[in-house]
Amino acid sequence: MNALAASRLVGLPPVVGEGTRVLLLGSFPGAASLRAQQYYGHPQNHFWRILAALWPGHPLPGREDYAARCGWLLARGLGLWDVYAACEREGSLDTSIRNAQVNDFRSLLARVPALAAIAHNGGESFRHARAVRASLGVDIPSLRLPSTSPANASWSFEKKLNAWRDAFAPFGLL
Template sequence: MPLKFAFPPSVDAQTRLLILGSLPGDASIKQGEYYAHRGNAFWHLVGDMLGEDLRATPYAMRLKRLRVRGVGLWDVIESADRPGSLDAAIRGAELRDLATFTTRLPALAAIAFNGKAAAQHGRGQLTGRPDLTLIDLPSSSGANASLSRDKKAEIWRQLREWIA
């Protein structure tokens, strides 16, 4: 099976909200960008939450706009075997050390898990952090068709509480 690796974090000392995915999909890995697949609603959902249209913005500026608003991105899995891009196909996941990493973010108040796999692999590492609000979100992936994009956006808007 092909071993896949995640990206470095997009955070800084002012990160108040950290959005954690599971592991970048093939389109993201190929382009070197978080949430690059056209069918993934991430940039639409986050843009809606911020009140900005991020989809038409160049990628580096998207990350900058998130950081300016106190939002960071990362993934809970460092590497894994996974044919294709579906989280259900992940095998042999090497998890990141979220407990240690989050102590390096002095302003961090909340962590949002983008989908079930991110929550499954990440939540258990943060049980000793009652100072953090942990939020499970429906996956932004196009493969998650159980909710409409409008319903996902309604749920994702709860993150506004933690943005600058």
């Protein structure tokens, strides 16, 4: 492992509000997202495109206005965070994550009083579903969603979109 790979990476702060009904958890931001200091900052990630398709009556703010994008999510009841607060990783793949520190979910609970479900964007995040719920101290559903990452090429955009639609509908996000 080279010196760059051994450096400790720190994730992004949560994007949540009092109206957050579903908290979407990724594993840890990729290199492009960390550089941009924006969730799902890689242009090939399907995240923003999926949400724009789920809410066609509410135009997605442009990539250049990340604050507006965050407000757009919160207005629809969706919050964002990651399972890991920090880790060591070379590149952007979840399989390269080492020495990860899990986020403090208990401290988040007071900021999301309407929380009804946790949605996990991909398998690495979902691997921690039970621990996240235990940390929150609430009995709410954990949903496993197909990863929006470009590395998840086995799922078409349409198949991902349908899975996300099916997961969000019962919580009033559509």
